[in-house]
Amino acid sequence: MLRQFHALPGLLAAVLVVVLAVTGAILSLDPVLERAATMPPTAGQISVAALAEAVTANHREVDRIVKTASGSVIAYYFDGDRAAADLVDPKTGQTIGPYTPSDFLRFVTNLHRSFLMGDAGRAAAGIGALAMVVLSISGAMMLAARLGGWSAILRPVSGTPAQRWHTELGRFAVLGLMLSALTGCYMSLATFGILPDGATVQPSVLIDVNGGARAPVAQLAALKAVDLTDLRELTFPRAGDLTDFYVLTTAQGIGHVDAATGLMLGYQPHGLGRQVYETIYMLHTGQGLWPLAMILGLSALTVPTLSAFGAVIWWKRRRALPRIANNVGAQSADTIILVGSEGNSTWGFAGTLHAALTKSGHQVHTAPMNRLAPAYAKAARMLILTATFGDGAAPASAARFLARLDAVKTPLPVAVLGFGDRSFPHFCRFAEDVATALHARGWPVLSKLACIDRQSAQEFARWGTDLGNTLGAELTLTHVASRPKTIALELIERVDYGAEVQAPTVILRFAAPKAGPNANLWQRLRAPRLPEFLPGDLVGILPPGSDLPRFYSLASGNRDGVLEICVRKHPGGLCSSFLHDLEPGVRIEAFIRKNPAFRPACGKAPLILIGAGTGIGPLAGFIRHNTGRRPVHLYWGGRDPASDFLYEGDMKKCLADRRLTNLDTIFSRVSGGGYVQDRIASDANELRALIQRGAQVLVCGGRDMATGVARSLEAIIGPMGLELQTLKSTGRYLEDVY
Amino acid sequence: MKKLALTLGLVAAIAIPALAEAKPVTLNTTLKSYGGNGAYLAIYLTDAQGKFHSTLRVAGRKAKYHSHLRDWSRGEKRNVDGVTGASVGSGQSLKVSVDVADALIDAGYQIRIDSAVEDGRENAAEVIVPLAAANAGKPVPGKGYVKSFSFDM
Numbered sequence: 069m070l071r072q073f074h075a076l077p078g079l080l081a082a083v084l085v086v087v088l089a090v091t092g093a094i095l096s097l098d099p100v101l102e103r104a105a106t107m108p109p110t111a112g113q114i115s116v117a118a119l120a121e122a123v124t125a126n127h128r129e130v131d132r133i134v135k136t137a138s139g140s141v142i143a144y145y146f147d148g149d150r151a152a153a154d155l156v157d158p159k160t161g162q163t164i165g166p167y168t169p170s171d172f173l174r175f176v177t178n179l180h181r182s183f184l185m186g187d188a189g190r191a192a193a194g195i196g197a198l199a200m201v202v203l204s205i206s207g208a209m210m211l212a213a214r215l216g217g218w219s220a221i222l223r224p225v226s227g228t229p230a231q232r233w234h235t236e237l238g239r240f241a242v243l244g245l246m247l248s249a250l251t252g253c254y255m256s257l258a259t260f261g262i263l264p265d266g267a268t269v270q271p272s273v274l275i276d277v278n279g280g281a282r283a284p285v286a287q288l289a290a291l292k293a294v295d296l297t298d299l300r301e302l303t304f305p306r307a308g309d310l311t312d313f314y315v316l317t318t319a320q321g322i323g324h325v326d327a328a329t330g331l332m333l334g335y336q337p338h339g340l341g342r343q344v345y346e347t348i349y350m351l352h353t354g355q356g357l358w359p360l361a362m363i364l365g366l367s368a369l370t371v372p373t374l375s376a377f378g379a380v381i382w383w384k385r386r387r388a389l390p391r392i393a394n395n396v397g398a399q400s401a402d403t404i405i406l407v408g409s410e411g412n413s414t415w416g417f418a419g420t421l422h423a424a425l426t427k428s429g430h431q432v433h434t435a436p437m438n439r440l441a442p443a444y445a446k447a448a449r450m451l452i453l454t455a456t457f458g459d460g461a462a463p464a465s466a467a468r469f470l471a472r473l474d475a476v477k478t479p480l481p482v483a484v485l486g487f488g489d490r491s492f493p494h495f496c497r498f499a500e501d502v503a504t505a506l507h508a509r510g511w512p513v514l515s516k517l518a519c520i521d522r523q524s525a526q527e528f529a530r531w532g533t534d535l536g537n538t539l540g541a542e543l544t545l546t547h548v549a550s551r552p553k554t555i556a557l558e559l560i561e562r563v564d565y566g567a568e569v570q571a572p573t574v575i576l577r578f579a580a581p582k583a584g585p586n587a588n589l590w591q592r593l594r595a596p597r598l599p600e601f602l603p604g605d606l607v608g609i610l611p612p613g614s615d616l617p618r619f620y621s622l623a624s625g626n627r628d629g630v631l632e633i634c635v636r637k638h639p640g641g642l643c644s645s646f647l648h649d650l651e652p653g654v655r656i657e658a659f660i661r662k663n664p665a666f667r668p669a670c671g672k673a674p675l676i677l678i679g680a681g682t683g684i685g686p687l688a689g690f691i692r693h694n695t696g697r698r699p700v701h702l703y704w705g706g707r708d709p710a711s712d713f714l715y716e717g718d719m720k721k722c723l724a725d726r727r728l729t730n731l732d733t734i735f736s737r738v739s740g741g742g743y744v745q746d747r748i749a750s751d752a753n754e755l756r757a758l759i760q761r762g763a764q765v766l767v768c769g770g771r772d773m774a775t776g777v778a779r780s781l782e783a784i785i786g787p788m789g790l791e792l793q794t795l796k797s798t799g800r801y802l803e804d805v806y
Numbered sequence: 807m808k809k810l811a812l813t814l815g816l817v818a819a820i821a822i823p824a825l826a827e828a829k830p831v832t833l834n835t836t837l838k839s840y841g842g843n844g845a846y847l848a849i850y851l852t853d854a855q856g857k858f859h860s861t862l863r864v865a866g867r868k869a870k871y872h873s874h875l876r877d878w879s880r881g882e883k884r885n886v887d888g889v890t891g892a893s894v895g896s897g898q899s900l901k902v903s904v905d906v907a908d909a910l911i912d913a914g915y916q917i918r919i920d921s922a923v924e925d926g927r928e929n930a931a932e933v934i935v936p937l938a939a940a941n942a943g944k945p946v947p948g949k950g951y952v953k954s955f956s957f958d959m
Contacts, residue, residue: 151927169842174842
């Protein structure tokens with residue numbers, strides 16, 4: 069909901085807001101430059117009478133003296149029949165030079181407040197300011213919610229580069245933008261007369277003007293009594309008309325001053341509205357407050373970038389949502405399908421279920437589990453389809469589901485269907501957690517928790533038949549897994565290891581296929597390039613004859629120009645055998661799956677990388693990308709240094725140029741050898757010191773190794789009063805386990 | 807034919823008394839190229855002493871800026887119903903026709919113009935022309951933003 073509040077005005081008003089911000093940033097330079105040119109006098113330094121005297125001494129027929137909001141003093145005068153204006157030194161009244169307002173700033177000002185389109189443009193600018201208020205507040209609230217409360221608002225953020233930039237810039241600028249936007253709204257409403265702008269009407273003309281010969285302006289008591297800091301403007305009486313008088317506008321009010329006697333003839337104090345407006349004007353423009361102008365200007369400068377990244381984030385989120393035909397609104401559907409999916413395969417099943425239920429006459433709403441609504445007006449049942457991520461965790465589209473569950477007031481009959489792989493110990497763990505949580509909150513069970521092993525279409529069809537029986541209508545679910553959209557990759561290099569220790573392992577390097585030698589320019593330009601990926605992301609590979617992708621952790625980023633994976637051959641493994649048989653020049657079909665949950669945190673804190681066997685792949689990638697030379701300690705276990713020391717050369721090179729601080733290896737098939745969990749246990753003191761310094765631990769490899777490492781580390785950090793769970797929940801202990 | 811003449815005669819009979827009371831006067835105002843935002847103008851009638859009589863035309867619709875037309879407003883809220891139009895841009899001209907009572911012509915009344923521009927000058931009575939038949943069609947310069955002003959009748 070909050071996200072919509074943020075995205076909708078962001079998208080609709082993006083152009084308005086960007087123009088307002090860019091022009092605002094330009095205008096913010098004005099008070100700064102003006103201040104650099106003249107120092108305004110302090111209170112008590114010079115009276116209006118003294119200034120007026122100095123100005124009249126240098127000009128023949130002074131018409132009006134104006135002090136601008138930024139403190140500059142302008143004298144308008146006539147030189148014979150020529151109307152002119154001078155910029156005047158406020159401390160001495162001496163002429164600085166002719167006053168020539170900048171055409172460029174005037175243009176930018178008009179663009180800023182009306183888009184050069186009169187009142188319609190002024191209204192649009194007001195709407196832009198309002199959009200900015202909504203964006204600032206909703207953005208700050210989203211950030212607070214994401215980071216776990218207002219006190220955590222300055223914590224580091226994770227996510228894609230677009231998300232991180234958007235958040236960092238937004239956090240930097242939000243207060244300045246909020247101030248600009250709120251004061252902008254006020255000024256817009258004042259322009260349209262909805263709020264007071266405090267324009268004070270002059271006192272009525274009095275008849276008892278003395279009419280005698282004019283006294284020198286320096287001797288006029290009413291002008292001597294006013295300090296220059298309080299002056300707004302002083303209008304001089306017309307030369308030939310002795311019944312005319314001075315009109316003095318100060319910060320406090322407007323008065324008429326008799327030109328002969330110097331007495332105040334009539335006085336009208338400003339209302340509260342004027343002071344409020346002046347303050348708001350100062351806060352909005354920064355005029356007379358140049359440090360504020362700089363802050364507001366810098367804040368405004370972030371807006372184009374914020375908008376661009378915001379649009380990218382919105383677009384990526386939108387694209388990530390699979391399109392479902394006939395998706396009914398949440399409040400008009402009778403059946404709600406919620407999907408928890410890390411990749412997109414569960415969405416395919418949801419789509420099949422959605423279509424079948426729609427065909428049998430139901431109004432179906434399908435959404436990610438994170439979009440669980442507090443209430444569904446017409447729903448009679450809820451179906452939850454969810455995968456499990458990693459070691460029993462919630463998949464990306466369900467991460468906030470359990471937290472949102474408490475807000476639901478009306479439980480619905482619910483069926484939970486888990487998706488997973490029976491060969492993993494925590495098969496469908498998250499689906500179980502969801503079912504348990506629903507049960508604990510008293511949600512009626514529509515049908516018992518069921519689990520689908522390895523995307524089995526048969527098991528899914530069976531579940532559909534059962535569900536149909538419960539609903540009293542036949543439900544035929546024929547799920548055809550849609551092949552993910554793949555790209556072609558060409559194997560350019562392979563390095564073999566481990567044949568001697570019965571662990572054949574190969575490092576494979578792929579590249580985007582090159583355009584042929586006879587390709588024309590167009591074909592060369594359109595030649596496929598590697599998609600975006602980072603070490604630790606996953607590549608899904610479809611072995612021939614299977615629509616079920618296998619995933620491998622990436623040891624390179626696309627900027628390296630190659631896609632590198634490290635594959636151990638499993639006896640009878642369809643995909644690993646396929647990959648092991650590849651020869652350079654052969655092409656495969658593959659796709660990238662981002663894995664932001666397994667990435668080193670930003671910053672300079674040490675990294676402890678732990679892996680065994682092919683688990684070194686992504687870790688080697690992190691190390692090779694450690695151009696910032698942060699401390700990195702690698703613990704790795706193999707079988708025999710003579711046979712399967714993966715990345716030996718690379719790691720030694722990284723040690724030499726300090727991308728890697730420390731390399732600790734252990735091999736199991738040599739005398740006195742052992743496993744990596746043994747190695748870290750013997751290095752407890754060193755590890756404790758690193759963790760004390762805020763080190764992040766990343767573990768990659770087989771499940772047994774990961775369990776062993778977790779146990780060893782638990783024992784190591786126990787004496788520090790730390791628990792592994794704490795490290796996990798703060799993102800300082802990450803696992804990529806297979 | 808006879809019928810048409812009769813009708814025309816009737817129309818004339820109705821129309822002539824009205825013509826006898828007021829005369830259309832065309833006001834031509836051309837501004838200098840001062841290069842700022844649009845100017846607010848008040849074109850109004852005063853007596854020979856400069857005492858306000860009536861408003862002929864106001865250029866600039868936002869009433870809150872009308873107080874910057876200094877002499878014309880003079881602390882009063884002037885009635886501008888039916889006589890306001892858009893402000894006049896730098897270097898632009900304003901040509902309007904107003905009805906002026908015959909009794910005011912050649913009777914010592916003056917046409918005056920006040921002008922004001924945002925972040926610029928506020929000119930009180932920058933143009934003063936006696937409303938006399940003899941002055942019709944003779945352009946006069948203004949002291950502030952007005953390059954020339956003339957009236958025709």
